[in-house]
Amino acid sequence: MPLRRYYFIISGVLTHFLMVLSIVVLAKHFDLTIGQFLYRVSDKLGVKSSLIEQSAFTNNFNFPIDYRINPQLTPGVRILAQVKQLTANELSEADFPADKLKSYHPCRGKQLLFYVACGVLTKEAKAIEQAKKEILSFKLLLPNAAGHYANGWRLAFAYDALKPLTSFSVQEKKIINNNIMLALKHYLILLNGSEASMWHGRTTLTAQMWITLLALDDVDESMMAYVTPHFYSMVDALTMTQAWPEGYNYWINSRAFYVVLALSGYLNGTEYDHWHDKIMTLMNKIGHWHIQATRPDWTIEPLGDEGPRIDLKDESRRVIDIIAQVTQKQEFIDYSKAIEKRHGIQSYYTDYRWGWSLFYPVKLAAEKLTAAPLAKMDVFGKDYLGQSYIRQNWLDSTTFMSFRAGSSFAHHGHYDNGHITLFKGMPLLVNGSIPGEYFGDNRLNYGIRTIAKNSLLIQRKNEIVDIGFAYRNDVADGGQRITMPLGSAITTVNDWYEKKSQSPVLAGGTILLTDNKAEYSYIKADLTKAYNSTWYDDNQKQGKLERVEREVLYLRAQDILLIRDQVYSKDENQVKVVFHTTNKPIVTDEKVLKGNPESGIITSQNKRVKIKNGNAYLTSEIIADINDIRLIGGEGYQFYVEVDGDDSVLNGENFDQGLTRIQIAKAAKWRFEINALRKEKQEIITVHRPSLTHYRENYTQVKPLFNGVKSYRFEDVVVVFTEKELNKLQLKQLSKTNLLICGLKQEKTSACQYIEGVP
Numbered sequence: 213m214p215l216r217r218y219y220f221i222i223s224g225v226l227t228h229f230l231m232v233l234s235i236v237v238l239a240k241h242f243d244l245t246i247g248q249f250l251y252r253v254s255d256k257l258g259v260k261s262s263l264i265e266q267s268a269f270t271n272n273f274n275f276p277i278d279y280r281i282n283p284q285l286t287p288g289v290r291i292l293a294q295v296k297q298l299t300a301n302e303l304s305e306a307d308f309p310a311d312k313l314k315s316y317h318p319c320r321g322k323q324l325l326f327y328v329a330c331g332v333l334t335k336e337a338k339a340i341e342q343a344k345k346e347i348l349s350f351k352l353l354l355p356n357a358a359g360h361y362a363n364g365w366r367l368a369f370a371y372d373a374l375k376p377l378t379s380f381s382v383q384e385k386k387i388i389n390n391n392i393m394l395a396l397k398h399y400l401i402l403l404n405g406s407e408a409s410m411w412h413g414r415t416t417l418t419a420q421m422w423i424t425l426l427a428l429d430d431v432d433e434s435m436m437a438y439v440t441p442h443f444y445s446m447v448d449a450l451t452m453t454q455a456w457p458e459g460y461n462y463w464i465n466s467r468a469f470y471v472v473l474a475l476s477g478y479l480n481g482t483e484y485d486h487w488h489d490k491i492m493t494l495m496n497k498i499g500h501w502h503i504q505a506t507r508p509d510w511t512i513e514p515l516g517d518e519g520p521r522i523d524l525k526d527e528s529r530r531v532i533d534i535i536a537q538v539t540q541k542q543e544f545i546d547y548s549k550a551i552e553k554r555h556g557i558q559s560y561y562t563d564y565r566w567g568w569s570l571f572y573p574v575k576l577a578a579e580k581l582t583a584a585p586l587a588k589m590d591v592f593g594k595d596y597l598g599q600s601y602i603r604q605n606w607l608d609s610t611t612f613m614s615f616r617a618g619s620s621f622a623h624h625g626h627y628d629n630g631h632i633t634l635f636k637g638m639p640l641l642v643n644g645s646i647p648g649e650y651f652g653d654n655r656l657n658y659g660i661r662t663i664a665k666n667s668l669l670i671q672r673k674n675e676i677v678d679i680g681f682a683y684r685n686d687v688a689d690g691g692q693r694i695t696m697p698l699g700s701a702i703t704t705v706n707d708w709y710e711k712k713s714q715s716p717v718l719a720g721g722t723i724l725l726t727d728n729k730a731e732y733s734y735i736k737a738d739l740t741k742a743y744n745s746t747w748y749d750d751n752q753k754q755g756k757l758e759r760v761e762r763e764v765l766y767l768r769a770q771d772i773l774l775i776r777d778q779v780y781s782k783d784e785n786q787v788k789v790v791f792h793t794t795n796k797p798i799v800t801d802e803k804v805l806k807g808n809p810e811s812g813i814i815t816s817q818n819k820r821v822k823i824k825n826g827n828a829y830l831t832s833e834i835i836a837d838i839n840d841i842r843l844i845g846g847e848g849y850q851f852y853v854e855v856d857g858d859d860s861v862l863n864g865e866n867f868d869q870g871l872t873r874i875q876i877a878k879a880a881k882w883r884f885e886i887n888a889l890r891k892e893k894q895e896i897i898t899v900h901r902p903s904l905t906h907y908r909e910n911y912t913q914v915k916p917l918f919n920g921v922k923s924y925r926f927e928d929v930v931v932v933f934t935e936k937e938l939n940k941l942q943l944k945q946l947s948k949t950n951l952l953i954c955g956l957k958q959e960k961t962s963a964c965q966y967i968e969g970v971p
Contacts, residue, residue: 239539259437269403269438271848273704279441283482290426290481291372294537295570298332299376305333308574315557316568326566328370331377333569340378347371352391354398357416364395366421368427389429396424403442409621409700410449418446421472446494448705451494453939454592455501458624459516464527466471472534499535499544504590504601507635510554513614514643517624524551526561532572540576542583589733591726598723602733602766611636611771611902617721617737623700626660626872627692629666629721634773636902637828642665644792658851662691669788670781671857672756680971688857692742693750717748727961734954734964735764757781765954768927772901779894787894789886797884798822799845805860811846813862822882822907831908835897837889845882919944946970
């Protein structure tokens with residue numbers, strides 16, 4: 213081949229390579245995907261390329277066939293029913309309580325959505341005219357790959373609400389619809405890539421895209437076919453988890469408002485189809501998650517990478533108001549009023565107060581109906597996220613518990629299978645994590661890990677825990693596999709299913725059994741797949757355990773929490789049951805192993821631990837064969853980890869890097885670890901008795917029955933754990949007692965059987 217020909221071939225390859233590289237670099241510079249960048253360039257140049265559009269608007273996600281059936285849009289206002297009622301004069305300003313309206317009146321604001329809400333509520337011509345002016349001069353900000361979710365939804369919401377109140381010329385409609393369509397297309401292009409993750413920014417982008425589509429005067433069927441599958445995928449993803457895996461703060465700050473507004477828009481803006489029932493069920497479940505996750509001190513129980521908005525200020529109420537408006541359920545109105553009673557006008561952030569008259573379902577509130585009784589136990593995403601809440605009752609003095617056993621969904625989630633909390637008057641058994649720097653040592657080596665939770669550790673010497681390049685991978689806390697601590701890229705529900713059992717193996721715990729009656733609540737969970745086990749071991753060492761199960765039983769009348777752990781460990785690894793507390797636990801026969809009595813590591817042979825926090829008391833009783841109990845905490849030990857997975861020599865590290873002094877002060881100060889006797893099969897039972905007045909000194913009466921089965925007497929109730937119903941001979945051993953049998957696996961029966969007064 214002539215040299216000249218080689219030259220042209222190599223020059224052509226290099227030229228194309230440099231062109232591609234330039235596009236990639238420029239796209240990254242502007243925080244755009246390559247598809248967004250090419251589409252924006254072609255749009256700026258006025259180049260209409262069907263090839264670019266086809267490439268940008270299609271994807272390779274293999275959505276289910278029913279995702280591709282377009283809904284039929286309804287005429288008129290589509291996004292919110294109450295806006296539709298106000299613009300149709302079915303509701304008026306006079307229907308709102310004057311004292312409330314004075315606090316939240318939208319006509320005080322000087323921004324687009326304040327003008328819109330003012331016009332919708334009052335029909336004031338000046339406000340309507342100003343809103344129209346703002347819509348026509350709206351400066352569109354487009355979404356990008358860096359996480360900016362854009363403002364197209366604002367234009368869409370404003371136009372959808374204002375259309376019935378004023379006329380727009382043909383040219384004005386064209387300007388507005390072109391702007392909305394541009395926003396819609398950029399949402400779509402970004403979602404067709406793999407950059408946005410489902411239980412993270414993808415949900416926000418999808419919700420905003422759907423809100424944007426609903427405002428268009430005419431929606432092309434082909435564009436609807438591009439957009440709708442993403443929306444249905446979001447609905448199915450939310451239906452799986454029912455609560456938000458990243459934690460409440462991320463949900464309420466960055467996802468919730470757009471999600472419920474989009475779901476409202478589907479119900480209000482499309483003709484009835486089978487998705488309506490699914491979405492209505494989902495809205496109810498999301499609303500109940502807010503309620504159930506709220507502790508008696510009106511703080512959301514932390515989950516994942518939390519932040520300040522677990523205090524229910526600013527953000528939560530507008531979301532609940534929309535849910536109440538959509539579902540027409542009194543319990544959500546009552547919850548909204550309770551938030552307002554606690555936080556007053558700060559229940560709506562200043563910049564969101566334009567929405568109160570549009571979101572708060574004033575007609576439902578005026579009816580003052582009696583809400584349906586709330587469940588004393590509820591499970592969210594039972595086969596997926598597995599987040600549960602249990603309470604004694606709905607009084608302020610109630611005992612409250614949370615429990616999780618499920619898989620991983622987002623990088624802001626924690627490795628917390630089996631984690632349980634206990635609250636009565638004050639937090640007693642608490643989450644040991646505290647929000648800190650995302651890339652900080654505290655978060656990566658402590659906060660997201662099982663060691664920061666009230667769960668089980670199975671120590672294996674020098675276990676590799678892969679955080680990622682340039683991070684420590686030698687911190688072996690003994691906890692669960694860490695799968696995506698720094699980022700996630702889950703595009704669809706099907707993509708999650710693939711990654712559940714393939715790299716990065718997102719499978720975790722599974723709730724096997726649940727039962728909830730007036731007398732008790734019960735959950736049994738298999739946590740095996742969350743750990744390096746014989747099912748899968750990312751260290752390629754055949755697992756450090758064969759099976760680990762946790763059962764949670766709460767007796768309401770006795771106000772007793774019983775936790776039963778069964779661990780089948782390999783090579784007699786050290787099994788630990790861990791509980792975190794705000795203050796130092798109290799034990800007898802303390803012996804300091806490291807540090808001093810107020811800050812250090814302390815051992816005790818006692819099987820009884822006492823905890824006090826303010827006016828709350830807890831006595832925890834251990835029923836197991838143990839080596840010792842270790843108290844770890846105080847200054848310099850608050851975030852202590854034995855990094856080599858072996859505490860025979862106390863040479864660990866305290867991971868407080870990435871936290872401020874204020875954050876350290878707010879974190880749990882101590883934990884106690886129950887070191888089980890080393891053997892292959894472990895049964896560790898802990899019994900927790902909370903009180904608002906004193907330490908409860910009762911002891912559990914344990915009695916062997918048959919084949920290793922035991923009974924546990926708590927005052928007037930005897931508890932037995934077995935998978936099979938007891939026969940007459942076995943029942944005879946328990947005559948004249950109130951008997952609760954839990955763990956039953958027979959079909960057509962509940963997980964527990966309560967027999968009052970065994971004959």
